Amino acid sequence: MLMGQMMDQPLLISTILDFAARHYARSEIVSQRVEGDVHRYTFHDCRRRAMQLAQALQALGVSAGERVGTLAWNGYRHLEAYYAVSGSGAVLHTINPRLHPEQLAYICNHAEDQYLLFDFCFLPLIEAIAPHCRTVKGWILLGGPERMPAATTIPHLLCYEDLLDAQSGDYVWPVFDENAAATLCYTSGTTGNPKGVLYSHRSTVLHAYASALPNVLNVSSRDAVMPVVPMFHVNAWGLPYSVPLSGAKMVFPGPALDGKSVYELMEKERVTFSAGVPTVWLGLINYCVQNQLKFTSFRRTVIGGSACPPAMMNTLIDDFGVEVIHGWGMTEMSPLGTTGGLLSKHLALPKAEQRKILQKQGHAIYGVDMKIVDELGKELPWDGASSGSLLVKGPWIAASYFKGEGGDVLEDGWFPTGDVASIDPDGFMQITDRAKDVIKSGGEWIGTIDLENIAMAHPAVMQAACIGVSHPKWDERPLLVVVRKPGQDLSREQLLAHFDGKVAKWWLPDDVVFADALPVGGTGKVQKNKLREQYRDYQLPSA
Ligand code: ADP
Numbered sequence: 001m002l003m004g005q006m007m008d009q010p011l012l013i014s015t016i017l018d019f020a021a022r023h024y025a026r027s028e029i030v031s032q033r034v035e036g037d038v039h040r041y042t043f044h045d046c047r048r049r050a051m052q053l054a055q056a057l058q059a060l061g062v063s064a065g066e067r068v069g070t071l072a073w074n075g076y077r078h079l080e081a082y083y084a085v086s087g088s089g090a091v092l093h094t095i096n097p098r099l100h101p102e103q104l105a106y107i108c109n110h111a112e113d114q115y116l117l118f119d120f121c122f123l124p125l126i127e128a129i130a131p132h133c134r135t136v137k138g139w140i141l142l143g144g145p146e147r148m149p150a151a152t153t154i155p156h157l158l159c160y161e162d163l164l165d166a167q168s169g170d171y172v173w174p175v176f177d178e179n180a181a182a183t184l185c186y187t188s189g190t191t192g193n194p195k196g197v198l199y200s201h202r203s204t205v206l207h208a209y210a211s212a213l214p215n216v217l218n219v220s221s222r223d224a225v226m227p228v229v230p231m232f233h234v235n236a237w238g239l240p241y242s243v244p245l246s247g248a249k250m251v252f253p254g255p256a257l258d259g260k261s262v263y264e265l266m267e268k269e270r271v272t273f274s275a276g277v278p279t280v281w282l283g284l285i286n287y288c289v290q291n292q293l294k295f296t297s298f299r300r301t302v303i304g305g306s307a308c309p310p311a312m313m314n315t316l317i318d319d320f321g322v323e324v325i326h327g328w329g330m331t332e333m334s335p336l337g338t339t340g341g342l343l344s345k346h347l348a349l350p351k352a353e354q355r356k357i358l359q360k361q362g363h364a365i366y367g368v369d370m371k372i373v374d375e376l377g378k379e380l381p382w383d384g385a386s387s388g389s390l391l392v393k394g395p396w397i398a399a400s401y402f403k404g405e406g407g408d409v410l411e412d413g414w415f416p417t418g419d420v421a422s423i424d425p426d427g428f429m430q431i432t433d434r435a436k437d438v439i440k441s442g443g444e445w446i447g448t449i450d451l452e453n454i455a456m457a458h459p460a461v462m463q464a465a466c467i468g469v470s471h472p473k474w475d476e477r478p479l480l481v482v483v484r485k486p487g488q489d490l491s492r493e494q495l496l497a498h499f500d501g502k503v504a505k506w507w508l509p510d511d512v513v514f515a516d517a518l519p520v521g522g523t524g525k526v527q528k529n530k531l532r533e534q535y536r537d538y539q540l541p542s543a
Helices: 014-023 043-059 076-087 101-111 120-132 160-165 201-211 239-246 259-268 278-290 310-319 351-358 448-456 492-498 528-534
Strands: 028-032 038-042 067-071 091-094 113-119 138-142 157-159 181-186 196-200 224-227 249-252 273-276 300-304 323-329 336-339 362-364 369-373 388-393 415-423 428-434 439-441 444-446 461-471 475-484 511-514
Touching (some): 014 043, 014 239, 028 043, 028 076, 043 076, 043 160, 076 091, 076 113, 113 120, 196 201, 224 239, 224 259, 259 278, 278 310, 323 362, 439 461, 439 475, 448 461, 448 475, 461 528, 492 511
Parallel strands (some): 091 181, 113 138, 273 300, 475 511
Antiparallel strands (some): 028 038, 323 336, 415 428
């Protein structure tokens, strides 16, 4: 083999911040702070403080491979931790503060976090979990000395700004193997204990490169990007890496995720691009509709994490002029796997036909391969009709879980996603359902996403979730749980009539119940397991 003669430089996360600070030094990072005010500085400033933090961690004795946890909203200090922890060779473990305290302590112990950085608003939570976290040597409050509590039960409480002030920022990032661990995220653990996904520097940098591509997120130095998706939800879908390498401005919403706050910050900072789960956009759209507001700079958003309802996509495109990129992925995939978009041959199609394509979960990103298989593992054709279990592989897809939890997860070198999908001849993938959410009726499968999308297209429906309820004859039948828009009247019969002609008769929900709200998990997704629990003994009229 004749070897190439290019420089052999490892793909390390620190090089992204170095690049941004050198080549886009004045690009801004604006943060709505937990303190209540807005903070702004540049990539140049960010790098300097990240290096001070790296020095501080070194002084505290954190060594390569050790885990440092964060419990924080999206903001500049969290970004500094992203680069300082991984850049210094340690492993950043982002934790979802919305988890139950018991689960928080479980993953903190499982990860063996040595230090934990937290927003000061989480002080009571830290006081509650600290006695149960066996490995944490010190708790670092993300704030200045004025935020330090006069009295606390937290042992070894340290002040972030004091730690930074004690350091010069004269630091050189270490150079090491690009396959070294960089960050750790736990899956939400809807079934059993959460499992850790351990990303490497190489996987993170490759994912960042690929996700910025025009067919994917299309981020450029002319954008102002607001990651609404939390930095504890699969590293905010890689935006803390893909945005700096693109040189775009970053705008962090902090803890203020309600429609009004997001709208006002977007307008003030001229945000052009954002990313989040559907439930977040629901709040923003409702606020804009109620107050008759339009966006003046916001042009593009990626929506994923759960299926983007077509009604939401239509509203954003038609009423607000915002392009919607439907994205699909998972914690085990860093997370991006596919994104929606049109091919040139689609441009001449009528709008309704184009929408059907945009509503699919999309086309694979270079770096991700996928296939669908039947129950026997036989590969199914890409005909847009055959649906089966979706498997993926690629350099930013997990090969196993942290500490070997769950054993061998790969099937013949492929990662089973747990999703059921079809793929069309152009390579566009569409999810029918999560395997565990599919309704099994008389030996046939009913996909719940389709039924939910139809329900949410009714003008009086705000949110809908479909679950299987046990049935003496059919095993399971669909029950639709619906939240009406405020002030809207809608009966069971009216909603069921709205399904006429849209699905096969046997797919029609057997019943509709109206609820005030749907249970939503830590990452903003509807918790169908909770709903199934709640309606376990529900008596369907047909039963
Ligand atoms: P968890 O599995 O713990 O909820 P993830 O964020 O990793 O956390 O969830 C990944 C799953 O979310 C996917 O396997 C898929 O079922 C669902 N998902 C993500 N994006 C989409 C999408 N655009 N459409 C439908 N389902 C999606």
